[in-house]
Amino acid sequence: MKISFKNSFIILLNLGLISLFLTSCEDVISLSVPKTEPYIVVEGNITTLAGEQKIILTNSQDLLTESRPIPIKNAVVKVTDDLGKIFEFKDVKNDGKYVWIPINKSEIMGVLGRTYSLEIQTEGDIFKAVSKINRVPKIDSIVYRLDDANSRQKGLGKPDRGYEGQFYAIDLKGVGDCYRVKVYKNDTLENGVDNIVVAYDAINTKSPVGDGITLSFPLRRLGRNELYRENDRLKVELLSVTEAHFDFWTQFRQELNNAGLFARPSARIPSNVINTNPKSSKQASGWFGTSAVSSLEVKIDKTKAVKEFND
């Protein structure tokens, strides 16, 4: 419950301050930041879904740089599975997005239980990463109910009244299964800071107590930033991630929300990408992940809406 209580704590602090007729304020400032040598930023996730697989390579910039990230071109990118099969990734559009394209539609790259090794060669450096595809439970159901939008769900172009959902899935028995939740509305991924949802067994913090139970609230919540409309197609994907990958996402989100009276010192976000030369000025950030995927899609139908969630 670490994250959810922290955010609520800040909301409550503000409520408290307002109640005292005080206002805290945040001013955007310009900050002089040190010049840095770039790191490589790796973003890749191999899945058990059919189709292309993508690995994106960019250079890091100085903090607060306004311009878009600079793609790393002309790298040699390949992934080898634990059976020795090699998958080559090509920068087809010359934009730093390296893609593996299946020869035919039935060819699927990611296989449950297999381990994948990434190797990137660029400008004299060799980077490596390893990840295994872990198991994932099926999604049992998606339910939704009609409700008024709360302050978070309100906004320009968003419905004031609509459907809010929850999905149900039971964590697999055995401590330490980790998952990421991705939600698509009409095939568009709900992305952004608020939509990073990861689970350790059925809860959002590393503890053995969530083992084997239904994914807890608020992990299973759908429509956190915008209510759904009648006939919207709502798809939930549950992706298995490794425990280290869970740590990555947890810290990624923590760093993005690290503000205010109770901010922590900036911390390193873990990365499983390692430069084989630890003395090189170009070290790595980001993550090479692997996931098995289960998914469920529904179309919002008012006759199927529930009155109350089962909680």
Place this chain on the structure above:
Amino acid sequence: MSKLISKILFFLLIFPLVLFAQEEKLTLSGYIKDSKNGEGLIGASIYVKELKTGTSSNTYGFYSLTLPKGNYSVVITSVGYRKLTREIKLVVNNLNLNFEINQDGQELAEVIVKGKRDDENVSAIEMSVNKIDMKTIKKIPALLGEVDLIRAIQLLPGVSTVGEGATGFNVRGGAVDQNLVLMDEAPVYNSSHLFGFFSIFNPDAVKDVKLIKGGIPAQYGGRASSILDIRMKEGNAKNLEINGGIGLIFSRLSIEAPIIKDKASFIIAGRRSYADVLARPFLTGNSSGAQFNFYDVTAKVNYNINQNNSVFLSGYFGRDVFGNRFGFNWGNSTLSLRWNHVFSSKLFLNATAFYSDYDYLLDTDLKNIRPNNQFRWTSDIENTSIKPDFTYYISPNNTLTFGGQILTYGFSPGSANASSNGAKVTFGSPTKDATEYSAYVGNEIKVSPKISLQYGVRFSKYDYKSKEDIYYERRFVGISDAYPSGYDLDTKLNDKNKILQSFSNFEPRFNLKLETGISSSFKASYNRMTQYIHLMSNTAAATPLDVWTSSTNNIKPQLVDQVALGYFKNFGDNEYETSLEVYYKDFQNQIDYADRANLFLNPTFEKDLLFGKGRAYGLELYIKKNKGKLTGWVSYTLARTERKIEGLNNGDWFPNRYDRTHTVNVVAQYELTKKWSFGANFAYITGVPYSLSERQGYFENIAYGITTAGVRGNIRVPAYNRLDISATKKNKKALFGKGESEWVFSVYNLYNRRNPFSIYTQPKDDNTTNSVDAGSPQEVEKLVKNEAIQLSIIGSFIPSVTYNFKF
């Protein structure tokens, strides 16, 4: 070893007695009290004209003077009181005399309890001590008009905080957990309401405040950096007295009255914030029924059984409540029972038994609407103790103090009940128990009229028990993303009945005073302090949810050595007090936190800790004007506080998050007429250090900071400055034509400055990032960029008005 210890203690105890065994003398002893309300006066002076010697009353108002037989004229003085001269005959028997002295009459509204001799700062042996009387505290312009003891002491040299609204305070480079805050001898674990905006002490119930920053006497122990000793009023023993106030935040009411005149009295004082009551009409829908309030109740009864026996029972209960369906509440409660006993006119005992508790609750479902999907978390630290303290008044020039304490701790760091879709689980950190035993002896002697010495030693022993079948031991495995601290834990079997870890420490204490002129002195002190408990806090400001933990087999007690030197001089018949002090502190066994440390509900949190040492040094200049229409002080502190922790900042020294290089405070109070008085204070404080990422990357089109592990203090927040003013109008009459009353008008942050608390980066809420770069042949995705934010906790000037009354 223990034989040696007892020999040393025995010698220390006997030594002063042997040295001053003298010819036949008699003792004059008793209490010095306020004639108006019967309150015992702390530090009132009693002076024997013929012998040019004297003493001052102790914390309970008791004094004892052993003199050769004779007739004397004694003078009793205390600042704010009329001088009292009495002729006494000390020829046949020991004399038992209580003195009641009259208030100076100038003041209308407040009880003046200022336990100070005019030149005490120069003549007393203690150094690095600040006392502010409640009368002065009440005149300092306060945030929203709420008189605040903790915010007032932050205006003293050597005291700082991480920023506005932060819980607690830092003394001479020490952390917030290193202050022993005592309320009638019971420790208080969280001294703040609403994070750090208000302190928990009701100004109407407080009699005396003393902050000891260095040269800490042997009778105090348990925290590493300072003692804040707060004494509550005993209650008016002569007449019914009602004090109260109506402010923007709190309403206050206190009632004190005799139960048996001059024998027994009580005080009960309560406060409650009513912001939620005012806000209620504006809360609708989901937020209706939201609670945010804080309240406290302070009560005390005392009974003077006879000249030699008095008992006191005092208690405090306070709570902050925040929330709606989801909520928190937290608070302290203390109860202390004290017995003052005069064995002989020379031997005084104060025996205390106390209970203290700090706990909090966090609940996702306060109203129990969804019992199948809720989360409820509680945490608590509990103390019980007995503590006898003896004072033996050997002669006016020689006082011996000795005593001991047994203090038990119960730690429940965190226990949670969670349910998801009906499945219930309980988890958290196991409870722990500990007992701290201590014994001390201290001796204060005037070696010559110019030289005084105070020395002593405190011995403490700490026994720690885990209440679980297993315990953990740290093992080094190397730093990696999986082990950011470099340590893993091995699980071992534990015998719950056995002491798992024991520590013992000697804490030497030493003070020296050398008078260098009629109104100047040089003082030096050394003290070692041991602290067996630690507040786990990894955030910029401590939160009410931070957890206190015991020293364990993995966590060693904090040890602090401090050396301080000072020069004290008064000018113009003690109109101006000045002091210049320098100090150096060495901290051992300081705790820090590896990246991604999880300190909540985590039984294996010891894995995430890092350890190291610290150092702090500084210079404090203090100029105070005591008399006249204009009073106040100027304080300047030049300081540094740093730590060196393996695994952080490449193992180099780095500034603590409460490091403030320059701190200037100016406090001024001007009494224009009997009716009108004015106050102002100004603060200028260097910004605190902060840590910020070095690089920026994009992942799934979201900008994020790339940070080298263990970065600390790589930027500093800009400096802080603020001016507050107040005006007080006294009325001769209060409600219904009785008593007295006053209006207090104040403006906090007069020039409306947005003082920075911290700087951080956060995702930018910006639609322009949607636009497609001109001429770009490729599809351009929406990016969530980063921006730098400067946070000001209080973003404007704050006017307020308060009405106080007294019957």
